[in-house]
Each structure stands twice: as C-alpha cells, then as structure tokens.
Amino acid sequence: MIAATAPGYPLHFVPAGDLLGILPILIVGGGAVMVLIWDLVRPRGQEVWLAGLTGLFLIAALGTAIGQWIANSGPIVVFNGAYANDRFALFADFVVLITALAVVVLSPGYLRRRGLAEGEYYILLLASVAGMLVLDGALNLIVIFLGIELLSIPLYVLAGFARDDQRSQEGAMKYLLLGGFASGFLLYGMALLYGETGHTSLTAIHAFLLRDATAGHIDPMVLAAVGLLAVGLAFKVSAAPFHWWTPDVYQGSPAVVTTFMSVATKVAAFAVFLRLFSATLAPYRAEWTVPIAVVAIVSMIYGNVVAVAQTSIKRLLAYSGIAQAGYIMIGVALGRPDGTQASLYYLAAYAFMNTGAFAVVTILSRRGEDCDRYSELAGLGRREPVLAGLMSLFMLSLAGFPLTVGFFGKFFLFSAAIHDGQLALAIWGILTSAVSLFYYLRVILKMYAPAADVGAVEEFEVASVSPEGTAVAAPTAVGPAVLVVALAGAGTIVLGIFPAVIYSLLQGISVVHG
C-alpha cells in the first residue's frame, strides 16, 4: 500500500483532495477524540452534553456526506484507489449516520435509567461509526480489514457495557470470541486472494479475475478465498448458519447498543458484501451465486422459524434480524445491479423499522433491566397507546405489509429475484414471510389483547409471568426518545406510500468496483 503512493508526492504529504474524500470519517474520528477530551474536563454528571457533542459530530458528518452527494456527479476515488467516495458509499453512510444519530438521541435517558451513564459509551460509539464509514467505501482488502476491526472492537466493549449484568458480559465474551474467529476467516480469505492475485486493491483483483475468467480458467485457490470471505462477512451480517452469536449478544447487550448493532453494523457489512461480491468478484459470479443463495434461504428459514418460538422480545428481534439478513442477501446472491439496488433499498427500510422497534424496547426498559420478557408488552395498548401504535407499525413493516416501507423493500427484492430468474429465492422469501407474520402479529396481539384473552396464543410461552404483576412499572416515556420513535414511524409510513423518495436516490447511484 505504502509503496503504491503516487509519484510526485512525498510520503508524508496527503493531498487535500484525498482528505476531502474521507471528510465524514475524519469528522467522526476526530469527534471521538474531542469527546474523549471533553469527557475528561467536563463537570460531573453532565452526560447529556456528551450526547449533544456526539450528535453534533454525527450531524456534521451527515451534512458533509449530503454535500458530497450533491456535489459529486461521478465516483471519486481517493488515496490511490484505496477508498471510493462514490454514491454507493455515501448512501450507506447516510443510513449508518442516521441510525447512529437516532441511537445517540435514545442513549442519555436509557443509560441514566439503567445506571450506565459513562462518557466512554459515546467515544466507543463514534469509533465504531468511523469504522463503518471506512467499510462503506473501502476499495482495498487492507482497508476492509481495518474497517471491520475498527467497527468491531468498540462494539465488543459496548456489548459488555452493562458491567453488572451477567448476560451482557456473557454476550460480550461470545461476541469477542466468535468475532475474532470470523475476522480470522476474513483475513485468511484475504491472504489467499492476495496470494493468488498479487494485489490487495479491489480494482487490480477485479482486473486479474476478469482475465482469469475470460480465459475460462477458474482458480480453486480464489474459490477458497471467496468462500472464506463470504463466511467472515456472513458472520458480520448475522446470516445463518453463521449467526450463533446473534441472539445472545442482542439479548445481553444494553438495548441502545443492540439498536445500533442490529442496524448500523448490518448496513456497513452489507456495503462491503455488495461491493466485494457484486462488483469485484463478479467474474466468478457463476461460482458463488448458488452458495450465497443457499445462505440467504437458510437465513430466511432459520430466522423466521426459530423466531416463532421466542419468549424474549430482544431474542425475537434478533432472529427476525437473521431472517432480514436473509432477505437482503437475496440482492447479494443475484449479483446484478437491480439486486444491489434492491438490497440497498431494503437496508434503508430496515434502518427505519428496526431502529424504531428497538427504540420502543429501549423506552420501555426500566431501571437495572431491559424490557425483554414477552409478557411485559401485555396491555401496552392501553398504557402507552402511542408507543403501542408505533410498535405495531414497525412490526407490520418488518412483516412487509403495504403502507409501510417494508413492503417496498420486499417488493424490489422479490421483483429483482424473479427478473433474474432466481425463482427459488423469491418463493422461499414468500413462504418465510408468511411464517414471519405469526410472530410479528403476535407481538401486536400481545399489546392489545386483554390479559385474559391472550391464553389462546400463549401456549408457546415457556415462562408464564402473570400479566398483572408485570404491568405495574409503566415507564414514563421521555421526550427525545419518543421523538426518535415517532420519526422512525413517520419515515416508515411516508416511505411506504412514496417509495420514489429512496428509489430516486438509488437511481443515480454509482459503485466503483475498481
């Protein structure tokens, strides 16, 4: 990499254009340092200002990204082809930054209620966001690895942030061990790819593979590399059968961290997944499309079927997340422009509905413990009509009902699958969507049905906690957090009626694969 520095520039001199290209990353990364300093000098007990400062940096980064979107007409490749600031990356940046912003707004109230208010939280969050932004535009294997680690290491800490909670500790440990394992796979894949092609740059690798494939030569070593890369990335997006960490980590982590992890990580990891497979490894498409499709189908089946049996809301959302990863994977498996577009659309939709759903869980969480048991939702329709209504909306959206953004997410994915002749993907998607109705609608039923009536569907529940006992601690919904939920809800509906808003953004998108 270093040797590849363009002639004419001394090593220590970075051209301004390159810095401009990664401006959002610089803002977020710099923000992490600033928050760190502020945390040292701030007066005690003023955590809200930390959140404010963090939010400010995220807004600045978002503004910069929007400015770059408007300004650039074509892809901008900086740092000698190591990073692309193309619209593909910017779109993923938007989703990551907006999600992070929502999480930051949710955090102060939640952390205070759970007694976790610490400055490190925001620093780690910003560092992780920086890693995600790096991933969105990474055009070099080294940069990809850098991004993955920058994203993951703060998350390992964040997952265990509830230090007194045993499940949080367990989850963090699991995440760390399995995450390290997955990074190993990824790195091994990269090493093989480098060994075979002699390049770490995706551009050069693509050119190499294209020559290879055009000559009709399929390199088994490259296949092994592709497999290892796919395993590593499938772990990050929590696709079955590489999902084993997901339920425990989602359940154990503090709810705000789970919100962040479930959406933003997935977006960044899928950005790499899409760029790497649909673009760089496109010449080997015939080889990898079927295995990826199988992973997609297994995720859809496993996630949806197992979610039915859950009694914990966070685990339910974790399995639903596995299933959703399967849907998004359809777009990866197609490996064509319309599939990529559909996947990006779904990611944006997913950001709205999943952030919203987890935000409701965050708001309902009480002192010392997350709102997790299924029975804690009982009677929510009467206690908190607004929250219950919004939660229903997110559930319907995740289930893919029209009038919600989730419908058009599935619409574009299935339509792309059928257009590309991958009927099996579409049919499995449809069948598992039908299964998913059962558990999504059961959440709604739980919230609205009078306590006595729920008996009919309760037979699946292992822990029988009396609804009266749990319905006591009605949390007082706090202002800014409810605002986040309401905005997510508004987005879910507006984008569900006017799909053109996101679709037109995706129309002009460009992706640099090299």
Place this chain on the structure above:
Amino acid sequence: MSWPILSVTLFLPLAGAMAILAIPSSRARAIRLALMAVTALTLGLTCVVLVAYLAVPSAAASKLSGTANGQSLSTIHSPITFQFQEQVNWLQSGTSLSHLHLAFNEGNSAFNQAAPPPVNFSYHLGVDGLSVWLMALAALLFLVAAVVLSQRDTRLRTFAVLMLLSEVGVLGVLSSLDLILFYFFWEAALIPLYFLMIGWGDRNRGRAALKFIIYTVAGSLFMLLAIFGVYFITGAQTGVYTFDLPTLIAAQSFVHNTQATTFSLFGHSFSLLNPQEWLFLAFALAFAIKVPLVPFHSWLPDAYSSGTTPFLIFFAGIVSKLGAFGLIRYNLTLFPQASHTFQPLMLGLAIASILYGALAALAQTDIKRIVGFASISHLGFVVLGIFSLNVDGLNGAIIQMVNHGIVIAALFICVGVVESRFATRTLSQLGGLARPMPVLAGLFLVVTLAGLGMPLLNSFVGEFLILLGAFQSSPVWAVLASLGVILACWYMLRLYQGLTQGELRLPGPEAVSEQLQTVSRRLGRLDVGPVEVAALVPLVALMLVVGVYPAPVIRYGRFSAAQYVQAANRQTATDPALVSSRSAAGSLP
C-alpha cells in the same frame, strides 16, 4: 370526467376517520353520528357513480374509457370498458440505471445482461359494471354496520376509525386499475381488519385473527409473485412493461404461452404447466382463500363465530366478496386460456364448497357458525357461476355477489340480536322466540327465505342464472349444485325453526328464564329495537325489490358479464402467424 369522484369516494372515509379521531372518545353519541354521516355520504357518492355509470349508454362506454388512459393499446383491444378513470404516476424509474450498470458490466461477458426493465406503476382508478355494484354494496353495508354499532360498545372511537380505514381498503381494492395499487389496498385492508378482529369479539378472537391473516397473506404473497410474473412475461413478449390493468388485459392477446415452463433450481431443470397456468393458480389461490373455497376455508368459521355483529356485517358482507371479485377481474381477463384449462378444477372446488358448506352448516350447533358455513355454500354458487364461463353464469355470479352481501349481513344482524339478548349462540338452548320477539321473527323469516333461494326474493334470481349457466357448461355441475339448493332449505329452516318456533326455550335455569320472559314482555325490550329495525328494513326491502322486479339488474349485469366472457374467451396467440398479424393490427410499441 374532470372531477375525481373515485378518489373523493375512496378518501372520504379516511378523512372521516381523521375527523373522528378529533372527537373526544367520551362523546360516544357524536362519534356514532359522525360515523353514520361519513358512511352515508360515501354511500351517496358510490350511488352517484353507479347511476352515472348505468346512465351512459353501453355503446358510448368504450369511447369514454380511453380518454383518461395514456396507453393506446388498452383503448383498442381491451374488451372491458372502464369509466371514471384517474391516473397519476406513482413510481417510475427512468433508464438512468445505466450508471450503475456500466460499472458492473465492464467487459465480463457472463455478466452482460440487458438493463433491468423500468419499474413503473401508477395510481390508476376506474370502475366497470362489476365494481360499481360492489362499491355501492360495500358502502351500504358499512352504513348498516354504523347504524347497528351501539353507543355503549367499548372503545367506540377506535372501532369507528378502524372501520372507516377498512372501508378505504375495500373501496380501493374495488376501484384500483393497477396491479400494484390493487395489491397495496388488498393487503393494507387487512391491517384495520386485524385490529378489529383482535380488539372486539369473543375469547377466541386472537387465534381466529391470526389464522385469518396468515391464511390470507400467505395466499396473497403468491399473488405478488404472480404479479411480477405477469409483468415480466408480458413485458418480455410485447415490450410493454407495465402493471396497468387495462394495458395488461389488452396485451394478453399477444402473449403466447405454448411452451411449458422450464424451471431451473440450482442447475436441475424440469418443466410443468405453462407460465399462464402457473400465474392463474397463484392468483386463484389468493382469491380462493379469501372467498373461501373449500380446502382453504378453515379460517372462516372461527372468524365468523368470534366477531361482533357490526364487524361481521361488512366483513362477511363485502370482504369475502373481494375474492370472487378478484377471480372475475383478474383471473378471467389476464389468463383467458388458463381459465378454460382450469375450469373443471374451479367448478369442482365450487361444487365441493356448496355441498361441504351445506352439510357442515347442518352439523353445527352454534348459530353463528351455521351462518358461516351457509356463507361458504352460497359463495360456492358464485364461483360456480364465474367459471361456467358464459354470460348467464357470470351474470348470475355478479348479481349473487351483491345478493349474498345483503343476505349475509341481514342474517348476522338477526343472529347477533339473538346472541346479544340471551348471551348464548347454542341453537339447542333457544327456541320459540317468535312469541317474545315477533318483529324479529318476521324479518328473520324474509331473510331466511332469501337465504334459501325462494322465488320472489333476491337470491332466487342469482341462483337461477348461475344454475342456468352451469347447465350450459355441463348438466352434471347444475345437478350437483341444485343439491346444494335443497340442502339450503334444510339448514336455513333448521336455524329459523329452531330459534323461533316450538316451545319457548331460554338459556339458564327455569325460574330465571321465566322471570326474564315476564319482565321483558312488560318492558318490550327483548324484541328488536328501532336501531336494528332501521338496519334490517332497507336490506329486506332490497331483497324484495330485486326479487320481484329483477329485470334492470339482470340487464345491466348482462352487459358487463358479456364483457368478461368476451375477455375470457379470447384466443391467446398460439401460433406465430396469429401473433404477427395481430401485432401488425395492434401497432405494438
């Protein structure tokens, strides 16, 4: 038609729902009045549409239909004429995918594929001779439900809002002329229905609601796949990529489907049925679940027995009609050839529904379940008429859809009155109610006779035409179906006699029921109140009017039945010569 009357009709209930949300929930009377006003206004608008549609001479209709529709294809070839069309673009992708596409396409031959077709759907409304009737019926039933709704009902405001939202969904399904818009309303209507089902009704309602939704959505998701199939196949063969129904109907003449579909699942390929037949089956599955036809009916008894009366009036009255509507509107027009191929299958299912529904109704002890199974049997007749694929049968089916909506709503009101007075639905616990409730018994008698197809009442007209049509198709079907008519007398009279005739039987210990009887006689409170009479009388009047003087209904129904039969009888292009000659005539893009 510059005034968007269909949009106004469609969104009036939505505006009404918003207005009702603004009324404090404690003011039950105001909420109920507002609900009645909104539904009455909607009924008024649908009647204006109905009258305006019928007033246009049929010859002028074809000219009218083309005016609002940008695509010329439909005006030339579509055998169905739609009026009051409104079209606004909803999502249209340009061809600017090229940017992304180029980056992907570079050099790799395995990766070279034509750019994906533009996604293109619009907000397109319109009515034809089928949907005007059903829209008027829907609006009428929602008004009746609003009348029946009691001020004392729990969470009245929420119920009213959800009810109006489902009205938007139902009217949207009936008036949309774009496959995506149709699917959008079709599924969106389920959301308020689901909330209505889980919020009001007996103890089993949660399970019943879940069952209904999962059944319906599972079916309609396959329809969504089939919608994509129609889109891509039509697009690939004719070059017209659109979800627009009139255009698609016209374009079907040009779609040739001689080859069986070859599937490749991970390298293995096998062939089975042709594309049109697959698509037909997917659409038919969604609609058969909604109707419901017999193997897909098991959600219905639960849903019907657990719902409350106002809900059942529009749920049983119009929502189940949407399935039959879909079979006519989409299956017959988009898949003419497959409609003929699968005619025996669909007729067989219809007969099975008629007989199974009738026999099951005989076996029930729960009065609401009796009505539910009777409904299955009656809707079997509707499907029988549709797939007779001739003018008489289809005309009968259209008339019978409206009739059934009126009859089933009235039946549920009667049964609901009984249930609310005595807090039981068990037939054996009740009897001799004609004495304490003479008015109910009288109205109930008319409704019962209408339900069993008595001449001079409305159902006779529809069933007669359906049997006439079925006979033309094959006498065997007609003979089997008339068994259902005989059974209908049995189960309807069993219900009526059991409830109203014989010794007076009331639930509970002897002493209590005697007391109840004396008290109620003195207060006159057992019989139907003015509200129920106000809801029942218009329905009974309609039964009599249609039954005694059916000529106008038959005449107007015949016109659109003929259109749909013409659409279903189109020969799809099977040999290349026909394709080329037709496309030359049709000036395809």
